[in-house]
Amino acid sequence: MGKFHFVPTEIEGVFIIEPSVFGDARGYFMETYQQEEFAAAGIPGPFVQDNQSKSTKGVLRGLHFQKEHTQGKLVRVVSGEVFDVAVDCRPKSKTFGKWVGVVLSAENKKQFYIPQGFAHGFLVLSDEAEFTYKCTDYYDPTSEGGIRWDDPDIGIQWPAVDCEVKLSAKDGLHKGFREQTFDYFERW
Ligand SMILES: Cc1cn([C@H]2C[C@H](O)[C@@H](COP(=O)(O)OP(=O)(O)O[C@H]3O[C@@H](C)C(=O)[C@@H](O)[C@H]3O)O2)c(=O)[nH]c1=O
Numbered sequence: 001m002g003k004f005h006f007v008p009t010e011i012e013g014v015f016i017i018e019p020s021v022f023g024d025a026r027g028y029f030m031e032t033y034q035q036e037e038f039a040a041a042g043i044p045g046p047f048v049q050d051n052q053s054k055s056t057k058g059v060l061r062g063l064h065f066q067k068e069h070t071q072g073k074l075v076r077v078v079s080g081e082v083f084d085v086a087v088d089c090r091p092k093s094k095t096f097g098k099w100v101g102v103v104l105s106a107e108n109k110k111q112f113y114i115p116q117g118f119a120h121g122f123l124v125l126s127d128e129a130e131f132t133y134k135c136t137d138y139y140d141p142t143s144e145g146g147i148r149w150d151d152p153d154i155g156i157q158w159p160a161v162d163c164e165v166k167l168s169a170k171d172g173l174h175k176g177f178r179e180q181t182f183d184y185f186e187r188w
Pocket residue numbers: 051053061062064065073120121122139168
């Protein structure tokens with residue numbers, strides 16, 4: 001019996017992953033990644049870099065991708081709550097330009113898999129959130145790309161937060177989806 005429940009989304013290749021949580025008098029235990037099970041479910045990896053970030057409420061990181069060394073990302077939240085989004089940037093995909101989102105929290109322990117050929121971002125809904133993820137390729141600042149978080153052509157329905165949305169300087173400069181081409185994602 002597998003320890004994970006892989007829930008497909010409306011976009012092929014994007015999964016919500018629900019772990020089995022074993023609670024007892026001490027607290028709980030869960031596996032967060034198991035190569036064989038993930039590979040059998042369509043998440044082959046291998047993962048070569050793990051990242052962690054902490055952000056305050058209203059922080060929006062995204063929407064990011066790397067043109068070369070494109071990363072698949074297996075993401076989760078270890079404290080707090082975020083709304084996490086994947087945007088399909090694969091020109092040959094039937095869902096090109098579509099988005100899918102999920103609430104990830106320390107409490108619900110869900111994971112989200114964003115494959116290669118996607119833009120990814122998240123909005124912090126709790127006072128603080130710590131976010132951790134595994135990537136299938138290395139960080140390559142020379143090939144960073146982005147899409148503006150509020151692009152009306154994508155139309156992501158971000159949940160409301162009772163504060164302003166805070167972006168990095170870099171994230172304030174991204175162009176819209178239709179103002180760029182995604183030729184480098186044709187192979188995905
Ligand atoms: C992403 C990354 C950043 N850094 C450094 C560069 C910079 O000085 C500092 C902060 O970088 P950024 O502003 O790009 O961090 P951030 O905005 O958190 O970027 C991340 O956003 C989420 C949504 C993703 O999907 C990730 O792949 C990544 O793009 O950390 C690394 O050293 N390695 C990395 O892998």
